[in-house]
Amino acid sequence: MTRKPCAPLWLSAEGRKAFRLIVNTLWEAGYLDRADVLVVAVAADALGDAVAAAKDLNERGLVVEVTRVTRSGQAYTVKQKNPAYQVKADAMHRFQQTCAELGIGPVARTRLANSGVKGKSPAQVLPGVGAKPTPLELLKPYYESESGS
Numbered sequence: 847m848t849r850k851p852c853a854p855l856w857l858s859a860e861g862r863k864a865f866r867l868i869v870n871t872l873w874e875a876g877y878l879d880r881a882d883v884l885v886v887a888v889a890a891d892a893l894g895d896a897v898a899a900a901k902d903l904n905e906r907g908l909v910v911e912v913t914r915v916t917r918s919g920q921a922y923t924v925k926q927k928n929p930a931y932q933v934k935a936d937a938m939h940r941f942q943q944t945c946a947e948l949g950i951g952p953v954a955r956t957r958l959a960n961s962g963v964k965g966k967s968p969a970q971v972l973p974g975v976g977a978k979p980t981p982l983e984l985l986k987p988y989y990e991s992e993s994g995s
Contacts, residue, residue, distance in 0.1 A: 851883045861894030889944035899934035
């Protein structure tokens with residue numbers, strides 16, 4: 847890739863900020879491939895959701911008062927866990943999953959290093975990844991030996 851990709855329009859404002867942060871981080875490390883852009887968008891969307899939920903938690907707290915109505919029509923208030931807490935937890939889980947897919951984080955980097963990708967993008971090192979997929983002719987001898995041909 848010769849230039850950094852732009853954030854998709856469907857991302858929230860927080861998601862676009864996260865997209866730029868992730869793209870800049872991967873770009874500087876030399877790990878960004880054209881095929882990764884959609885995964886980056888999913889990671890950015892998840893991080894944007896987590897940030898929005900965190901803002902709600904900071905504003906309203908972990909416990910919120912909720913008004914409920916009985917069958918007879920009487921209103922009463924109860925305290926319950928802020929739903930933003932679960933939204934944030936789910937979004938962070940999605941973010942961690944997509945970061946692992948992108949090679950972000952210590953475990954993912956260790957896997958890449960063990961694959962011989964240290965300091966290079968997976969597209970440069972691993973066959974079949976990125977803009978230059980492995981030609982089928984190169985894989986033909988492997989498949990022929992496996993099938994007993």
